[in-house]
Amino acid sequence: MNIGQASAASGVSAKMLRYYEEIGLLPKAARTGAGYRVYSTKDVNTLRFIRRARDLGLSIERIKLLVGLWQDRERSSADVKRVATEHVAELDAKILELTAMRDTLQELADACHGDHRPDCPILHDLEGGGRSPEHRGTVTKDVPRGKGAAAGLPAECHAD
Amino acid sequence: MNIGQASAASGVSAKMLRYYEEIGLLPKAARTGAGYRVYSTKDVNTLRFIRRARDLGLSIERIKLLVGLWQDRERSSADVKRVATEHVAELDAKILELTAMRDTLQELADACHGDHRPDCPILHDLEGGGRSPEHRGTVTKDVPRGKGAAAGLPAECHAD
DNA sequence: CCTTGACCCTCCCATGGTGGGAAGCCCCAT
């Protein structure tokens, strides 16, 4: 089977097939005399496994672990479960983070008239924690991206 | 104000300050004779605006729009609201996607004994749509990443 | 005046997965 056929049969793009090989997620494919990669049915099964795992949002690193476990008859299901559970925890964290953003923004949008006038609580909030700061505090999770070095400076606001 | 002070006062890293300038999110900063960037209080306000917008997950492109509207006295709040609403829609889509992943994976993990034995429904599912395919169909949203070109090949499974 | 240390500059690289595309070789059918 050529790379194109393996791609069509697995739902993984040829580009990704080469990439997965390069990063060691797949073993190096055998080659024809002309240098074409050759795949077996077994390879396609592995690829489908990988694709399903990607569909569940698993990182390549974790998929490497899972493929290893999958091919290990001596594995313990506890190891597999742990990998899955870790990913669930990360998904939960991400969902929480996005939900907090969503809720804050939705509230602001709800409070915005959305008419031709310039007055807008969304901008007001972005400008300087507009509506009661404790309100923002409850909704917006303090995502650990900004290192919170924000120092003094009186909020004089308004850039125009 | 130097870049370090502007960074500390706004919570945006110096690295990002330079980057935002490069991509045109910020106007080119004035320079001292030695080439040091100089920032004003007004710049810091803009930076805080940007940082808050990033905290809400807005993309740089959308922040460019918002900053433009913010500085436009003639803006209509409808324009601002539209940008916010679009972002809320994207957040909702992402949350739905992640939640579907999470639920599927959680179900699989729940069904997994997690003991020393190798038998594991998680691997079984990844292997080939294991437990009743319509079940997977209901939970896992068909995220539009794989182009669904998955063709034939009988699922013989098991790569070991 | 000179050193020291903190700060700033530009430029390059890496991340994580994925797609796009160019230049060039190969295979099959007409």
Place this chain on the structure above:
DNA sequence: ATGGGGCTTCCCACCATGGGAGGGTCAAGG
């Protein structure tokens, strides 16, 4: 033998961010 489609490698782009090298600058203290 020619054309078209498939394969190869290599480079670039995304998005937003951090790290670091190599070199200039500034302020304080000796």
